[in-house]
Amino acid sequence: MLKSMNCGALRKDHVGRTVTLAGWVHRRRDHGGLIFFDLRDRSGLVQVVFNADVSEPAHTLAETVRPEFVVQIKGVVAARPEGLINPNLATGEIEVEAHELVILNASKTPPFPINEDVPVRDEIRLKYRYLDLRRERMQRNMILRHQVISFMREFLNRQDFLEIETPILLKSTPEGARDYVVPSRIHPGKFYALPQSPQQMKQLLMVAGYERYYQIARCFRDEDLRADRQPEFTQLDLEMSFVDSEDVRALIEALLIELVGRISDMRIQEQPFPVLSYHEAMERFGSDRPDLRYGMELVDLTEAVRHSKFGVFANTAAAGGQIKAICVPGAASFSRKQIDQLTEGVKERGAKGLVWLKAEHDGLRSSISKFLSEEEKDAIIELTEANEGDLILAVADSKEVVAESLGWLRTHLASMLGLADPNTLAFCWVVDFPLLEWDDEEQRWVAVHHPFTSAKASDWPLLESDPGKALANAYDVVCNGMEIGGGSIRIHDAKHQSLLFSALGISEEEAREQFGHLLEAFRYGAPPHGGIALGLDRLVAILAREDSIREVIAFPKTASATDLMLNSPSPISARQLAELHLSIVE
Ligand code: ASP
Numbered sequence: 056m057l058k059s060m061n062c063g064a065l066r067k068d069h070v071g072r073t074v075t076l077a078g079w080v081h082r083r084r085d086h087g088g089l090i091f092f093d094l095r096d097r098s099g100l101v102q103v104v105f106n107a108d109v110s111e112p113a114h115t116l117a118e119t120v121r122p123e124f125v126v127q128i129k130g131v132v133a134a135r136p137e138g139l140i141n142p143n144l145a146t147g148e149i150e151v152e153a154h155e156l157v158i159l160n161a162s163k164t165p166p167f168p169i170n171e172d173v174p175v176r177d178e179i180r181l182k183y184r185y186l187d188l189r190r191e192r193m194q195r196n197m198i199l200r201h202q203v204i205s206f207m208r209e210f211l212n213r214q215d216f217l218e219i220e221t222p223i224l225l226k227s228t229p230e231g232a233r234d235y236v237v238p239s240r241i242h243p244g245k246f247y248a249l250p251q252s253p254q255q256m257k258q259l260l261m262v263a264g265y266e267r268y269y270q271i272a273r274c275f276r277d278e279d280l281r282a283d284r285q286p287e288f289t290q291l292d293l294e295m296s297f298v299d300s301e302d303v304r305a306l307i308e309a310l311l312i313e314l315v316g317r318i319s320d321m322r323i324q325e326q327p328f329p330v331l332s333y334h335e336a337m338e339r340f341g342s343d344r345p346d347l348r349y350g351m352e353l354v355d356l357t358e359a360v361r362h363s364k365f366g367v368f369a370n371t372a373a374a375g376g377q378i379k380a381i382c383v384p385g386a387a388s389f390s391r392k393q394i395d396q397l398t399e400g401v402k403e404r405g406a407k408g409l410v411w412l413k414a415e416h417d418g419l420r421s422s423i424s425k426f427l428s429e430e431e432k433d434a435i436i437e438l439t440e441a442n443e444g445d446l447i448l449a450v451a452d453s454k455e456v457v458a459e460s461l462g463w464l465r466t467h468l469a470s471m472l473g474l475a476d477p478n479t480l481a482f483c484w485v486v487d488f489p490l491l492e493w494d495d496e497e498q499r500w501v502a503v504h505h506p507f508t509s510a511k512a513s514d515w516p517l518l519e520s521d522p523g524k525a526l527a528n529a530y531d532v533v534c535n536g537m538e539i540g541g542g543s544i545r546i547h548d549a550k551h552q553s554l555l556f557s558a559l560g561i562s563e564e565e566a567r568e569q570f571g572h573l574l575e576a577f578r579y580g581a582p583p584h585g586g587i588a589l590g591l592d593r594l595v596a597i598l599a600r601e602d603s604i605r606e607v608i609a610f611p612k613t614a615s616a617t618d619l620m621l622n623s624p625s626p627i628s629a630r631q632l633a634e635l636h637l638s639i640v641e
Pocket of ligand 1: 251543586587
């Protein structure tokens with residue numbers, strides 16, 4: 056190798072040793088007779104000194120070196136004098152006295168500093184991603200990602216899982232999101248689709264008798280643009296035979312707990328993870344991915360104000376809606392303007408307005424005070440457990456709008472007031488999701504999870520009588536208000552699969568055409584099975600304390616699905632188009 060040691064590994068024990076180092080010049084300080092480099096390789100930094108008295112040629116050459124030059128240095132490890140020890144650097148007790156310097160490669164001045172954690176525009180970072188990845192923060196994130204993936208593999212191998220790859224060139228099926236498709240050259244007019252997930256393949260592996268499968272799987276979904284979404288993302292995908300929901304959850308819970316213990320200094324709030332039904336999550340938190348790091352739960356005031364003189368409350372209750380509130384600790388001092396902004400926020404989420412009540416020493420103050428009886432005020436204070444100085448915010452509307460608007464308000468206020476401990480991981484399971492939801496646009500029922508998810512055993516008859524009431528044997532794992540994974544126990548026989556397809560309005564012919572392989576496979580002794588997929592990017596981002604999954608993906612795309620470094624997507628040549636039997640319609 057061009058080096059005998061890594062920069063970051065040098066310690067006091069090495070004093071007196073002659074070493075050859077190679078790396079990048081992180082920083083350079085010229086003090087005339089003495090020139091200092093901080094030399095960087097993946098392992099860290101070490102200080103190198105060029106003394107004109109020790110080696111004139113090396114010192115002279117060092118004068119020409121600039122940050123990010125790649126150099127090789129031969130020198131002797133020396134203890135730093137007492138006062139010059141740098142306790143903030145792992146190698147801070149020593150330095151390397153350079154005898155020889157070879158410039159392996161020069162560098163242009165980088166478009167942003169590599170040696171400082173300064174804010175840089177995202178477009179520049181993505182265009183020069185290979186330089187961005189040199190920065191300490193990114194390196195830390197990439198190493199963390201590697202540790203997470205290696206741990207997952209190790210954990211699952213220990214549990215007798217097999218890692219099996221599934222095709223990237225797959226078949227387009229109506230599964231939820233839009234497919235990315237690949238035209239076939241050999242079969243004119245036909246297309247492969249990139250997998251939205253290996254869902255069907257992993258189920259077929261269960262039919263094939265593999266019992267425990269996993270894969271670090273890339274998934275592709277051509278979905279509408281959103282700030283923190285990537286057209287391709289990574290899942291820890293797994294599937295197991297002869298299990299029920301508790302078995303899959305226990306495995307994943309053990310994996311997450313051991314993972315956090317091994318590679319993170321964050322604290323898990325509660326073990327075993329709390330399990331909430333979808334209904335409970337929506338009622339208490341207005342969300343199916345509740346952040347449990349703080350309170351401010353939704354409180355139901357409907358009964359307390361059902362007969363109120365405040366018409367909005369009484370009418371909403373009479374129409375079968377809900378009146379719910381959250382109590383914001385210490386926020387009675389919020390200004391009119393602040394409350395107006397919150398009102399705008401809930402209006403964007405469908406609410407008609409936001410009622411505020413301030414808990415003051417002599418009772419509740421509110422714009423609707425005069426409509427509320429003393430009993431109503433007392434009940435509101437009692438139900439919300441408001442203390443003096445708290446702000447109660449209430450919405451009266453349909454159950455859906457109340458959940459959506461107060462759920463948003465709860466997380467919005469928590470982040471505004473800094474209520475969520477950044478060092479805590481509050482995991483929970485959300486179970487008992489509805490199996491189907493009504494799609495107004497398509498005028499049909501669609502699967503909440505995916506069309507391979509089983510209904511709860513006793514709920515199958517509901518598929519015909521009252522489809523919206525049927526619950527799914529599905530589960531999501533949530534952490535700090537984010538869904539980090541989801542899965543289900545699957546349908547494993549052709550009869551139930553056909554029943555579900557028909558509930559989804561998929562005709563028998565269509566089902567045979569699209570999912571024939573699965574229906575056929577289920578006729579050859581398919582075992583009961585279920586599984587889950589964890590969103591690896593999101594999980595690593597949480598552990599890295601990063602807001603965006605882009606920070607933990609080596610080469611991410613922008614929110615508009617472009618790669619700024621490669622300039623992709625890009626046109627292809629007329630010849631390629633012709634080979635693929637394609638023409639572009641302007
Ligand atoms: N394939 C599912 C998904 O990508 C996960 C699962 O059900 O295992 O969401």
